[in-house]
Amino acid sequence: MNSKTKNNLIYASKIIFPLIIVIGLFIVGVSAGIITFEPPNKLTGEITATIEIDFGDGTNYSNIFTVENSTVFDFLLEVEEIGEIIVGTNEESGSYEIESISYNDKKYNHGEDGYWWLFYVNEQFAIDSADKVYLSDGDLVEWKFENF
Amino acid sequence: MIKNNFKYNNRIMLAVFLITIGSIIRILLHNNLPGSPSIYITVNGITQPMFMLDLFFIVAIISLVSGILLGGYYTFIVPISVMIITDFVIGNNWIAIFTWSGFAILGLIGYFIKKKKSLTLTHIPRIFGLGIGAILLYDIWTNFGTWLGGWYTHTWGGLVLCYTKALPFMFWHLLSTSIAMVLVILPIIYLKEHKLNIPDFQIKPIEHKISFVVPVILMILALLGLLV
Numbered sequence: 001m002n003s004k005t006k007n008n009l010i011y012a013s014k015i016i017f018p019l020i021i022v023i024g025l026f027i028v029g030v031s032a033g034i035i036t037f038e039p040p041n042k043l044t045g046e047i048t049a050t051i052e053i054d055f056g057d058g059t060n061y062s063n064i065f066t067v068e069n070s071t072v073f074d075f076l077l078e079v080e081e082i083g084e085i086i087v088g089t090n091e092e093s094g095s096y097e098i099e100s101i102s103y104n105d106k107k108y109n110h111g112e113d114g115y116w117w118l119f120y121v122n123e124q125f126a127i128d129s130a131d132k133v134y135l136s137d138g139d140l141v142e143w144k145f146e147n148f
Numbered sequence: 149m150i151k152n153n154f155k156y157n158n159r160i161m162l163a164v165f166l167i168t169i170g171s172i173i174r175i176l177l178h179n180n181l182p183g184s185p186s187i188y189i190t191v192n193g194i195t196q197p198m199f200m201l202d203l204f205f206i207v208a209i210i211s212l213v214s215g216i217l218l219g220g221y222y223t224f225i226v227p228i229s230v231m232i233i234t235d236f237v238i239g240n241n242w243i244a245i246f247t248w249s250g251f252a253i254l255g256l257i258g259y260f261i262k263k264k265k266s267l268t269l270t271h272i273p274r275i276f277g278l279g280i281g282a283i284l285l286y287d288i289w290t291n292f293g294t295w296l297g298g299w300y301t302h303t304w305g306g307l308v309l310c311y312t313k314a315l316p317f318m319f320w321h322l323l324s325t326s327i328a329m330v331l332v333i334l335p336i337i338y339l340k341e342h343k344l345n346i347p348d349f350q351i352k353p354i355e356h357k358i359s360f361v362v363p364v365i366l367m368i369l370a371l372l373g374l375l376v
Contacts, residue, residue, distance in 0.1 A: 033190075034190050
């Protein structure tokens with residue numbers, strides 16, 4: 001093997017090996033069940049969780065609910081169902097976004113004056129949309145109307 | 149003198165072109181990205197989509213190209229201009245200065261490729277390696293910002309959760325930017341190898357130093373902004 005062929009092989013290997021490693025890791029992930037093509041199973045049974053809403057102007061709301069098969073979004077709708085709040089939503093790409101929450105005849109619009117509706121589960125910020133986060137028994141959900 | 153002026157204006161025009169194209173694409177694609185594909189990954193007991201689609205790759209590739217082609221001041225001027233213009237339309241929050249400094253780091257790595265005269269076909273693996281390293285650096289830095297900013301508890305567990313939740317974004321950043329690098333940087337290398345209209349601007353020593361100092365200052369400002 002001459003040096004040119006050898007150099008070409010080394011060059012090709014620098015491109016091919018990383019690709020093989022990435023594809024290999026993906027296949028191993030699928031085989032081990034770490035990577036799946038089905039969404040996570042919904043939790044079954046009744047879930048009891050505390051929901052707190054901080055409206056950012058000193059107004060607060062807190063309650064405990066027991067709901068079946070529930071996401072963070074379902075719990076918020078539960079508060080609406082008992083007539084405490086009115087939730088405005090927008091569906092985009094299969095996910096629900098909170099547009100507003102009204103409480104005591106005051107509407108708090110998502111994005112108005114730099115205030116945004118964000119939620120935390122057990123004091124941890126949630127990146128996913130509220131309808132994709134499933135709660136466990138005893139969880140604390142905090143909705144905060146935060147200013148950036 | 150005239151030749152230098154022409155070259156200097158060319159550099160500004162190219163910077164304006166990159167800022168314009170980056171801003172237009174980011175604004176146009178905003179709200180028009182498809183949903184996450186049905187691939188899920190379970191890490192640390194958390195199951196989440198493997199890819200969370202965002203527009204990182206647009207600004208990332210503009211940052212790398214501005215570093216590779218323009219260098220100097222433009223390593224940070226171009227990406228930060230794109231971010232300021234588009235953030236004005238799309239919106240951002242306190243994390244902005246972390247993302248801006250992150251893109252300035254990407255620009256700086258592009259500039260490093262230019263300085264090492266690595267923009268050749270023989271150096272493609274190195275360019276891709278540096279590009280991937282830059283993306284990882286960006287994600288480590290900006291997610292550290294979200295942890296520090298209070299989105300997660302300030303504990304080891306909070307930090308681990310922060311980086312676990314960031315994995316779908318990181319995987320998407322790596323995939324989308326690698327594809328963008330193939331589509332954008334490979335043609336630039338090809339044109340340069342064939343001496344077809346790819347300018348090679350000279351950078352003055354002071355400009356060289358400033359291009360390294362500014363991202364560091366931005367990173368310090370980002371940290372101070374949260375700590376003060």
